[in-house]
Amino acid sequence: MGCSASCSGRIVHSDDDKIKDAKIIFVVGGPGSGKGTQCEKVVAKYGYTHLSSGDLLRAEVASGSERGKTLQAIMQKGELVPLDTVLDMIKDAMIAKVDVSKGFLIDGYPREVKQGEEFEKKIGAPCLLLYIDAKGETMVKRLMKRGETSGRSDDNEETIKKRLDLYYKATEPVIAFYSSRGIVRKIDSELPVDEVFGHVAKAIDGLK
Numbered sequence: 285m286g287c288s289a290s291c292s293g294r295i296v297h298s299d300d301d302k303i304k305d306a307k308i309i310f311v312v313g314g315p316g317s318g319k320g321t322q323c324e325k326v327v328a329k330y331g332y333t334h335l336s337s338g339d340l341l342r343a344e345v346a347s348g349s350e351r352g353k354t355l356q357a358i359m360q361k362g363e364l365v366p367l368d369t370v371l372d373m374i375k376d377a378m379i380a381k382v383d384v385s386k387g388f389l390i391d392g393y394p395r396e397v398k399q400g401e402e403f404e405k406k407i408g409a410p411c412l413l414l415y416i417d418a419k420g421e422t423m424v425k426r427l428m429k430r431g432e433t434s435g436r437s438d439d440n441e442e443t444i445k446k447r448l449d450l451y452y453k454a455t456e457p458v459i460a461f462y463s464s465r466g467i468v469r470k471i472d473s474e475l476p477v478d479e480v481f482g483h484v485a486k487a488i489d490g491l492k
C-alpha cells in the first residue's frame with residue numbers, strides 16, 4: 285500500500301520508499317559464527333530492528349501452516365528455501381517496523397549472491413555488511429553446544445556439516461561481491477562476545 289500525498293498536504297512516502305531509504309545492514313557469517321548474539325546487542329544499543337531470516341522461517345514452521353510444512357522439510361535437510369519466500373517475509377517484517385526503527389539488521393541473508401541482487405531490486409541497498417568471521421571448527425563447537433538447548437532440528441552434527449559446506453560454497457561469494465563496493469567490515473568472532481561487539485559498534489558508529 286502506498287500513496288504519494290496525504291490529505292493534510294504533507295508528502296507521505298509509500299512503504300516501498302520508506303524501507304528503501306532505511307539504514308540496512310547485512311549480517312553475514314557461517315552458522316554459529318555469532319550473528320544472532322551480536323544482533324541482539326546492536327538492538328539494545330542502537331534501536332535497530334533485528335530480522336533473522338532463519339527466525340522468520342522457523343516462526344512460519346511453528347505456525348503449522350502448509351507453507352511452514354514445506355519449509356520445514358527443506359530446512360531439516362540443511363538446504364536453502366526458495367528465494368521469493370524469504371524475501372517476501374523479510375519485506376513484510378520491514379514494512380511493519382519501518383516507522384519505529386533506527387535501521388535494520390538483516391541476519392543470515394543474503395545466503396547467495398542472487399539473493400543479494402533480488403533484495404536490492406525489491407527492497408534497497410545495504411550501507412554496511414558485517415562479516416562475522418569464525419573458524420569452521422569454532423562454529424561446529426558452538427552449534428553442537430547450542431543444539432543441547434536450542435531445540436533446533438538443524439543443530440545436529442550431520443546437518444551442521446551440510447550447512448557449513450553450503451556456507452562456504454554459496455555465501456562466501458556474497459562477501460566478495462560486496463567487498464568490491466567497499467561496504468564490508470570483517471569482524472573477528474573468535475574473540476569473547478563483548479570484544480566482538482566492540483568491533484561491531486565501531487563499524488556502526490562509522491556510518492553517517
Ligand SMILES: Nc1ncnc2c1ncn2[C@H]1C[C@H](O)[C@@H](COP(=O)(O)OP(=O)(O)O)O1
Pocket residue numbers: 313314315316317318319320321322426427429430473474475476477480
Ligand atoms: N564470540 C563468541 N564467543 C563464544 N561463544 C559465542 C560467541 N558468539 C556466539 N556464541 C555462542 C552463542 C550460541 O550458543 C552459539 C551460536 O551463536 P549464534 O549467535 O546463535 O550464531 P548464528 O546466529 O550466527 O548462528 O555460539
Ligand SMILES: [Mg+2]
Pocket residue numbers: 319320336338392
Ligand atoms: Mg542466528
